[in-house]
């Protein structure tokens with residue numbers, strides 16, 4: 001599919017924006033080619049600047065669980081906008097959205113709205129350090145928690161004693177207090193705690209990893225993290241920016257029945273507008289200013305348009321059958337892909353959690369970043385471009401989750417499976 005206008009617009013963007021984009025993965029670096037410039041979205045569909053239509057499985061990286069421009073959310077935003085776009089003063093929708101979130105996730109005894117997932121995770125770690133009066137943070141390889149310096153760290157092998165920055169511009173100092181361990185390796189976490197029982201402030205985890213592709217927590221992993229952090233007086237932070245309302249209407253904490261001390265949220269809760277939130281145990285969150293001494297603030301935090309959009313989104317998602325419908329569509333897609341790959345004789349492991357999924361081009365199931373990194377990336381890239389040619393906009397990297405919305409129906413599913421069938425057959429023949 002030739003997209004001359006997208007190409008020209010990208011070339012123009014390259015002169016104004018680093019890499020032509022405002023977030024790296026949009027640039028198609030992992031799959032090659034030039035990105036699609038989106039003109040508009042409606043339901044499950046995107047239309048690009050060349051007037052080509054695609055079934056969208058990116059959905060603003062998971063935020064749009066009702067699809068593009070759902071009428072009730074749009075009218076809530078329009079209605080709010082007529083009353084003002086930002087106040088920098090309290091407004092009632094902030095409390096209402098907080099209450100809606102508390103209803104869905106009772107562990108959020110107190111919460112604070114911010115403007116992105118990155119702000120949420122960064123602030124949650126700050127308050128965890130303040131509460132425990134300890135410096136160190138444990139994260140897991142392949143989990144992404146936003147782009148704050150302390151998260152951009154690559155550990156050495158095994159239990160890292162010397163954490164090194166993963167990006168130029170991150171100082172050794174900022175990286176030094178982050179320890180990276182393998183996802184799903186509870187024994188390594190326990191070993192670390194037994195060595196440094198008084199140093200670790202918090203363990204932060206995507207309870208279902210989505211940023212190395214979908215990798216669920218192994219049985220006992222989250223329960224084990226809960227036990228070891230409690231035992232040693234550290235906090236457990238579930239980063240549910242992606243999994244919140246995606247893997248279960250009550251988040252991964254409801255799916256697994258494990259209650260974290262703090263939770264971070266984003267994406268869906270803003271109804272498609274910029275948002276983040278962090279919250280949890282009252283005694284911890286009471287430390288956040290002005291209730292307590294931990295400073296954290298935001299000019300546009302609790303924005304009235306975002307709050308109205310989030311409330312409308314969650315109300316619609318709560319309607320009987322809506323969330324279950326999205327999950328069952330994701331299941332049908334996952335099952336369909338598995339059947340097609342088996343028919344074509346292409347090794348594929350489709351991993352799904354609720355409404356998100358990743359087809360890994362691997363010989364074996366993926367349980368960690370080491371497994372994920374074995375995926376056949378060139379094959380993924382070829383399949384990606386064949387899908388694009390046949391009107392399916394799949395996330396442009398093997399290591400991203402694909403997302404389904406309530407707007408994805410039978411027609412979208414069959415177009416998608418047809419496109420995959422062709423792509424997998426071509427792969428088998430190659």
Ligand code: PLP
Pocket residue numbers: 061116117118119121144145146147206210211239240241242243266267275276
């Ligand atoms: N945490 C997780 C689990 C995420 O998936 C993301 C973004 O994809 C973030 C944090 C960062 O959120 P944002 O991009 O809104 O800063």
